[in-house]
Amino acid sequence: MDPDERRTRLELLAPELLEKKEKKKRETGLRALDNVGEEGVVMRFAPNPSGPLHLGHSRAAYLNDYYIRKYGGKYIIRIEDTDPKRITEENYQMLLSDVDWLGIEVSDIVYQSDRMDIYYSYCEQLIAMGGAYLCRCDPETFRDLKNNKKECPCRDQTIEENLSLWKDMLAGIYHEGQITVRLKTDISHPDPAMRDFSIFRIVENTSHPRCDAHVYPLMNFSVAVDDHLLGMTHVIRGKDHIANTRRQKYIYDYFGWEQPTYFHYGRMSIGDIVLSTSAMKAGIASGEYSGWDDIHLGTLKAIARRGFSPEALRNAMIDIGIGQTDINFSWENLYAANKAIVDPIANRYFFVPDPVLCHIPDVSEHIAHPLKNPNDEAKGTRSLTFTGDIYLPRDELEDDRMLRLKDLFNVRVKKTDDGFFLEYSGDSLDVARAEHAQIVQWLPKDMAVRCMLHTPEGIIEGVCEPGVCGETDAVVQFERVGFARIDSASETEVSAYFAHK
RNA sequence: GCUGAUAUAGUGUAGUCCGGCCAAUCAUGUCGGCCUCUCACGCCGACGACUGGGGUUCGAAUCCCCAUAUCAGCACCA
Numbered sequence: 001m002d003p004d005e006r007r008t009r010l011e012l013l014a015p016e017l018l019e020k021k022e023k024k025k026r027e028t029g030l031r032a033l034d035n036v037g038e039e040g041v042v043m044r045f046a047p048n049p050s051g052p053l054h055l056g057h058s059r060a061a062y063l064n065d066y067y068i069r070k071y072g073g074k075y076i077i078r079i080e081d082t083d084p085k086r087i088t089e090e091n092y093q094m095l096l097s098d099v100d101w102l103g104i105e106v107s108d109i110v111y112q113s114d115r116m117d118i119y120y121s122y123c124e125q126l127i128a129m130g131g132a133y134l135c136r137c138d139p140e141t142f143r144d145l146k147n148n149k150k151e152c153p154c155r156d157q158t159i160e161e162n163l164s165l166w167k168d169m170l171a172g173i174y175h176e177g178q179i180t181v182r183l184k185t186d187i188s189h190p191d192p193a194m195r196d197f198s199i200f201r202i203v204e205n206t207s208h209p210r211c212d213a214h215v216y217p218l219m220n221f222s223v224a225v226d227d228h229l230l231g232m233t234h235v236i237r238g239k240d241h242i243a244n245t246r247r248q249k250y251i252y253d254y255f256g257w258e259q260p261t262y263f264h265y266g267r268m269s270i271g272d273i274v275l276s277t278s279a280m281k282a283g284i285a286s287g288e289y290s291g292w293d294d295i296h297l298g299t300l301k302a303i304a305r306r307g308f309s310p311e312a313l314r315n316a317m318i319d320i321g322i323g324q325t326d327i328n329f330s331w332e333n334l335y336a337a338n339k340a341i342v343d344p345i346a347n348r349y350f351f352v353p354d355p356v357l358c359h360i361p362d363v364s365e366h367i368a369h370p371l372k373n374p375n376d377e378a379k380g381t382r383s384l385t386f387t388g389d390i391y392l393p394r395d396e397l398e399d400d401r402m403l404r405l406k407d408l409f410n411v412r413v414k415k416t417d418d419g420f421f422l423e424y425s426g427d428s429l430d431v432a433r434a435e436h437a438q439i440v441q442w443l444p445k446d447m448a449v450r451c452m453l454h455t456p457e458g459i460i461e462g463v464c465e466p467g468v469c470g471e472t473d474a475v476v477q478f479e480r481v482g483f484a485r486i487d488s489a490s491e492t493e494v495s496a497y498f499a500h501k
Numbered sequence: 502g503c504u505g506a507u508a509u510a511g512u513g514u515a516g517u518c519c520g521g522c523c524a525a526u527c528a529u530g531u532c533g534g535c536c537u538c539u540c541a542c543g544c545c546g547a548c549g550a551c552u553g554g555g556g557u558u559c560g561a562a563u564c565c566c567c568a569u570a571u572c573a574g575c576a577c578c579a
Contacts, residue, residue, distance in 0.1 A: 047579090048578085048579050050579080080579060082579085083578055083579070085578080139576075139577065142577095143575090147502090177577065178577095180577045182577095189504090190503075191504035191505070191574080192503055192574085192575040193503090193504065193505085193574050193575040194575085195575085197575090197576085198576080198577050199577095201577035203577085216577090218578080219578075219579050220579095239505095239506070239507090239572075239573055239574095241574090241579090242506070242573065242574070243574040244574085244579090246505085264506085266506090266507070266573090267571095267573080319513065319514070319529090320513060320514080321513085321514065321515095323514080324507055324572090325508070325571095326507075326572055327513070327514095328512065328513085329512090330511090330529075330530090331512095332512065333513060333528080333530090335529090337528095337529090339542085340542095344542080348539075348541085370539090371538095373542095374537075374539080374541085374542075375542060375543085405538095406539070407538060429538055432538080441539075477541065479539040480541080481540090482540095501540075
């Protein structure tokens with residue numbers, strides 16, 4: 001029976017089966033969320049202050065932000081500073097300024113170090129209900145037992161014994177490494193990662209910038225407690241947390257809480273860019289990198305310095321989405337996203353790389369008026385006065401060739417033993433077009449400002465228009481070269497950072 | 502070793518849950534053309550992918566199995 005025939009038969013037998021399931025309409029942006037309440041969603045961005053934020057962090061930050069903007073609700077920045085060994089005062093400041101730069105919709109900032117008493121109290125409850133025990137095995141012994149699905153002796157302690165040991169632990173009777181609190185899960189769970197993992201530890205001789213403690217919760221505990229108490233409805237995090245989601249389920253179950261909806265996005269590798277905090281720190285110490293904003297790094301500070309707009313980064317990250325597939329972050333895609341934002345607003349200027357001073361004889365004074373932005377004439381023009389001597393990019397000087405000096409006039413280049421000889425060749429653009437003359441940027445000798453263009457491959461020395469000096473912090477387009485952020489400028493020298501073409 | 506996950510063009514992504522409207526979406530990229538006093542922007546066109554093998558089915562990117570590859574976890578880090 002062919003499909004048409006079958007359809008006809010079905011129509012007679014059971015017309016209701018012909019009702020098609022509604023396919024979801026194609027939406028732009030990320031997939032819709034389930035379980036959205038009337039108040040919207042409550043989500044979080046939870047960095048730990050061990051270094052500056054980088055491109056990897058921006059993915060989590062923007063994915064969460066996307067949904068908070070879409071559904072309303074709350075966006076909590078939760079600073080996970082429960083490991084005193086790798087946090088510093090400076091890191092908090094960097095983190096906050098980075099969060100600020102991202103431009104996300106922050107409702108609240110919560111420090112876990114302010115919540116130690118909460119963790120202690122929930123831990124005590126957990127022990128009291130028999131959900132956790134104090135373990136005095138050394139880590140290696142425990143690991144061997146665990147790997148063989150064997151309980152350690154501490155697991156049999158009574159609740160009273162555990163509560164008493166917990167008090168001793170808090171009182172400072174035990175030292176680092178001597179005792180830990182373990183969650184009682186399932187010692188013969190097929191996944192070794194699930195078996196009786198630690199939830200509290202002792203850290204001594206390391207002062208915390210924000211609290212005075214020696215007993216610290218491990219992330220699975222503090223995260224579970226906070227996600228619940230802060231009312232998270234949805235959690236987006238990397239897939240390195242897949243096992244943690246399952247581990248935290250045990251804590252939720254003990255307390256009778258309901259877990260939020262989780263999404264785990266995949267690994268993102270970013271070309272040859274350095275992202276690891278320790279590697280960056282080492283590179284800075286050795287002088288290989290100039291600082292956290294060195295343009296060879298993948299920090300937000302570095303990409304901000306190069307003139308990427310947070311909005312472009314946001315768009316690039318939303319485009320990547322929350323898939324679990326491992327991906328290669330592509331600079332090309334970020335370049336395109338940034339260009340879309342920056343092109344309409346960036347003022348145009350001439351930058352002459354590797355400049356060659358040329359004299360053009362027998363021409364009267366000309367003044368060129370190139371547009372500041374050809375897509376927005378209202379922005380006006382700059383003006384460049386030609387009086388005989390100009391700089392031209394060395395790369396454009398070839399033997400016997402006509403060049404169109406942009407917005408000025410045509411010249412013919414001749415190479416002699418004494419260098420390049422330039423000859424005025426009329427004002428007509430049509431003539432230049434007819435000759436397929438290359439249109440090039442140029443600068444009057446008297447108006448050229450020294451300009452260092454920093455690129456990841458090195459510094460390009462050149463000269464630029466004086467107008468650039470008023471563009472500090474802005475992104476401009478050096479015509480025929482690309483977009484760059486003006487990092488600093490005096491009347492005699494400009495420092496610019498290259499973003500992309 | 503154990504546990505769990507993922508696999509669509511150069512890159513990213515939609516479609517996979519609930520098989521047919523998918524000879525597979527969109528963006529980026531590359532190439533060609535148009536526009537233009539920038540190699541920018543804009544416009545037009547072309548290129549380019551369902552990891553492999555079995556199975557189920559009238560029909561598979563979609564469901565099942567196997568293989569392969571990659572990733573994550575198995576810390577008193579997060």
